[in-house]
Amino acid sequence: MYKSWGISNIYRNACIDDDVNIGWFCEIGDSVKIGKNVRIGAFSFIPEGVTIEDDCFIGPRATFTNDKNPPSRKEDWLPTVVKKGASIGAACTILCGVTIGEGAMIGAGSVVTKNVPAGEVWCGVPARKMGDNEISISYRT
Amino acid sequence: MYKSWGISNIYRNACIDDDVNIGWFCEIGDSVKIGKNVRIGAFSFIPEGVTIEDDCFIGPRATFTNDKNPPSRKEDWLPTVVKKGASIGAACTILCGVTIGEGAMIGAGSVVTKNVPAGEVWCGVPARKMGDNEISISYRT
Amino acid sequence: MYKSWGISNIYRNACIDDDVNIGWFCEIGDSVKIGKNVRIGAFSFIPEGVTIEDDCFIGPRATFTNDKNPPSRKEDWLPTVVKKGASIGAACTILCGVTIGEGAMIGAGSVVTKNVPAGEVWCGVPARKMGDNEISISYRT
Numbered sequence: 001m002y003k004s005w006g007i008s009n010i011y012r013n014a015c016i017d018d019d020v021n022i023g024w025f026c027e028i029g030d031s032v033k034i035g036k037n038v039r040i041g042a043f044s045f046i047p048e049g050v051t052i053e054d055d056c057f058i059g060p061r062a063t064f065t066n067d068k069n070p071p072s073r074k075e076d077w078l079p080t081v082v083k084k085g086a087s088i089g090a091a092c093t094i095l096c097g098v099t100i101g102e103g104a105m106i107g108a109g110s111v112v113t114k115n116v117p118a119g120e121v122w123c124g125v126p127a128r129k130m131g132d133n134e135i136s137i138s139y140r141t
Numbered sequence: 142m143y144k145s146w147g148i149s150n151i152y153r154n155a156c157i158d159d160d161v162n163i164g165w166f167c168e169i170g171d172s173v174k175i176g177k178n179v180r181i182g183a184f185s186f187i188p189e190g191v192t193i194e195d196d197c198f199i200g201p202r203a204t205f206t207n208d209k210n211p212p213s214r215k216e217d218w219l220p221t222v223v224k225k226g227a228s229i230g231a232a233c234t235i236l237c238g239v240t241i242g243e244g245a246m247i248g249a250g251s252v253v254t255k256n257v258p259a260g261e262v263w264c265g266v267p268a269r270k271m272g273d274n275e276i277s278i279s280y281r282t
Numbered sequence: 283m284y285k286s287w288g289i290s291n292i293y294r295n296a297c298i299d300d301d302v303n304i305g306w307f308c309e310i311g312d313s314v315k316i317g318k319n320v321r322i323g324a325f326s327f328i329p330e331g332v333t334i335e336d337d338c339f340i341g342p343r344a345t346f347t348n349d350k351n352p353p354s355r356k357e358d359w360l361p362t363v364v365k366k367g368a369s370i371g372a373a374c375t376i377l378c379g380v381t382i383g384e385g386a387m388i389g390a391g392s393v394v395t396k397n398v399p400a401g402e403v404w405c406g407v408p409a410r411k412m413g414d415n416e417i418s419i420s421y422r423t
Contacts, residue, residue, distance in 0.1 A: 006291050009147050009165045009183075024291045024309055027165055027183050027201075039353065042291075042309050042327055045183055045201050045231075057353045060309075060327050061345050063202050063232040065249055070228050071180065071198045087352050090327075091345040091375040091393075093232040093250035108347055109375035109393030109407060111232075111250035111266075125250060125266045125393075125407045150288050150306045150324075168306055168324050168342075186324055186342050186372075204343050204373040206390055211369050212321065212339045234373040234391035252373075252391030252407075266391060266407045 002034075006042075023060060041090065049096060052082045059090040059108065066096045083118065087133075105133040143175075147183075164201060182231065190237065193223045200231040200249065207237045224259065228274075246274040284316075288324075305342060323372065331378065334364045341372040341390065348378045365400065369415075387415040 002016045006024030010016075014032045022028070023042030033051040040046070041060030049066035052058065066077040078097030082088065086100045089108035100106065104116045107123030107130065116122050121131045143157045147165030151157075155173045163169070164183030174192040181187070182201030190207035193199065207218040219238030223229065227241045230249035241247065245257045248264030248271065257263050262272045284298045288306030292298075296314045304310070305324030315333040322328070323342030331348035334340065348359040360379030364370065368382045371390035382388065382398045389405030389412065398404050403413045 007148065007289065025166055025184075025307055043184065043307075043325065047201075059347070059352055060329075061202075061343075063249075065200070065231045069246070070200055070230065089352065090347045095249055105351070108345075108377055148289065166307055166325075184325065188342075202343075204390075206341070206372045210387070211341055211371065236390055 011048075017054070035084070049077050050080045050082075053084040053086075053102075055085040056082050057087040058082070059088050059092065061091040062088055063093045064096070065094065068096055086116075103133055152189075158195070176225070190218050191221045191223075194225040194227075194243075196226040197223050198228040199223070200229050200233065202232040203229055204234045205237070206235065209237055227257075244274055293330075299336070317366070331359050331361045332364075333361065335366040335368075335384075337367040338364050339369040340364070341370050341374065343373040344370055345375045346378070347376065350378055385415055 002020035004022040008026040010028045011030040013030045014028045016034045017036040019037045020034055022040045025042055026044045029047040031048050032046050035054035038052055038056045040058045043060055044062040046064050047066050050064045080096050081099045083102040085103040087105045089106055091109050092106050093111045095113050100116045101118030103119045105121045110123050110127040111125040113126040119133050120129050121133050123130045143161035145163040149167040151169045152171040154171045155169045157175045158177040160178045161175050163181045166183055167185045170188040172189050173187050176195035179193055179197045181199045184201055185199055185203040187205050188207050191205045205221055221237050222240045224243040226244045228246045230247055232250050233247050234252045236254045241257045242259030244260045246262045251264050251268040252266040254267040260274050261270050262274050264271045284302035286304040290308040292310045293312040295312050296310045298316045299318040301319040302316055304322045307324055308326045311329040313330050314328050317336035320334055320338045322340045325342055326344040328346045329348050332346045346362055362378050363381045365384040367385045369387045371388055373391050374388050375393045377395050383400030385401045386398045387403045392405050392409040393407040395408040401415050402411050403415050405412045
């Protein structure tokens with residue numbers, strides 16, 4: 001069971017696991033997959049094609065996408081994956097087709113345009129590597 | 142007739158043409174003009190002074206503005222125009238006083254601070270030219 | 283008394299002074315302090331730990347934060363202060379632990395990562411000094 005704290009638009013076919021908290025004013029699209037123990041900040045937009053694994057933190061105002069050259073046909077949309085334990089800061093935009101690695105951290109206000117390796121910290125527009133996520137490393141070992 | 146899919150704040154004097162789809166959690170202000178066959182993504186903020194022409198795609202979380210030095214008086218506000226067939230990626234911010242040209246494309250997460258010529262692709266903060274919008278060129282010829 | 287124009291999530295323990303206007307789709311968290319004569323734009327996210335002094339203008343889609351390395355424990359959260367008469371443009375992200383000085387102005391779409399001195403104009407990602415806020419200087423003298 002998940003908990004939605006306020007008014008959100010959650011599609012009936014979104015697949016949301018246990019211990020997920022969803023803030024106010026979110027949209028979670030068709031067939032989105034969200035693992036266990038995930039926190040979705042207020043105002044997040046998570047459209048069809050996005051998978052968020054267990055133990056992730058999605059900050060407020062995350063914007064995920066699925067269409068590289070909008071508007072394109074659904075068969076051209078690209079999937080996006082946020083791997084286990086990753087943390088995405090407030091107000092980030094994640095381009096479709098990207099994988100954010102296990103335990104990675106994305107700084108607030110970043111625009112992620114390519115894959116982020118596990119355990120790294122990325123920030124900026126476009127986001128670049130800034131360091132390693134010590135918290136995540138200790139958490140994983 | 143337009144279709145609003147969810148809870149939005151659409152001012153009574155907004156002038157919205159046929160075949161316009163408006164996502165959840167939008168605000169569309171007084172006297173905004175939206176042409177035919179436009180898609181307005183969820184969470185978009187389109188205040189007074191903005192005109193969006195036919196066949197545009199406005200991605201989720203677009204933020205338009207009308208006040209260059211907030212808070213200023215209404216007579217100092219600047220108009221913004223998105224010309225026919227332009228496509229604005231997710232989570233873009235468009236400064237007021239700007240024209241986005243016909244068939245132009247703005248990459249996700251950009252901040253547009255000046256006019257974008259027709260058919261060009263602009264990205265970044267502040268947005269700069271990255272190339273030409275091939276899709277739009279073929280569409281227009 | 284404050285006025286909330288639409289659907290917002292305002293915590294009961296937020297401390298909001300007179301002549302405050304709050305746009306649609308805002309979240310204002312527990313124990314947030316907002317002074318007199320403040321305008322909070324639509325879609326703003328102002329979580330616990332934020333103080334906004336009198337006469338500020340907070341543009342639409344402001345994102346404040348309180349957690350530097352999310353998710354961390356509440357005792358590690360950092361406070362953020364927006365001093366009297368400051369103006370924050372549309373769609374800005376303000377990292378926690380920052381003070382925005384009296385009469386400062388932040389350009390639309392900026393990500394503020396450090397303290398902004400009084401009366402200065404800062405823009406960009408990360409935000410940097412671009413000049414002085416003439417309006418604010420005249421206002422204060």
